[in-house]
Amino acid sequence: MGTEAPDAVILDLMMPVMGGLTFLKKLRKDPLHMGLPVFVLTGKAITEDESEMLEELASAVLFKDGAPEQLGELLGSIFSLADAQG
Numbered sequence: 001m002g003t004e005a006p007d008a009v010i011l012d013l014m015m016p017v018m019g020g021l022t023f024l025k026k027l028r029k030d031p032l033h034m035g036l037p038v039f040v041l042t043g044k045a046i047t048e049d050e051s052e053m054l055e056e057l058a059s060a061v062l063f064k065d066g067a068p069e070q071l072g073e074l075l076g077s078i079f080s081l082a083d084a085q086g
Contacts, residue, residue: 008037008075011058013044021050024057039074 013020027033043064054061062070
């Protein structure tokens, strides 16, 4: 990974090369990205085990059927906090 972190990540669990959970686990191992807000956006029905993992690793899990409004609110709060901090 690089030396600069993005402000936030929007992650789909169903990616073609690497699953979203695998990506998220690898991302969280990097100290630069430990506190990075990661919003999981999925249309997939998640299992209880996946839900527990996501609760630990992700900032929020949004389902595609209601995501646009929720995502807009979450990103708005993240970027307004970033602007306020300088």
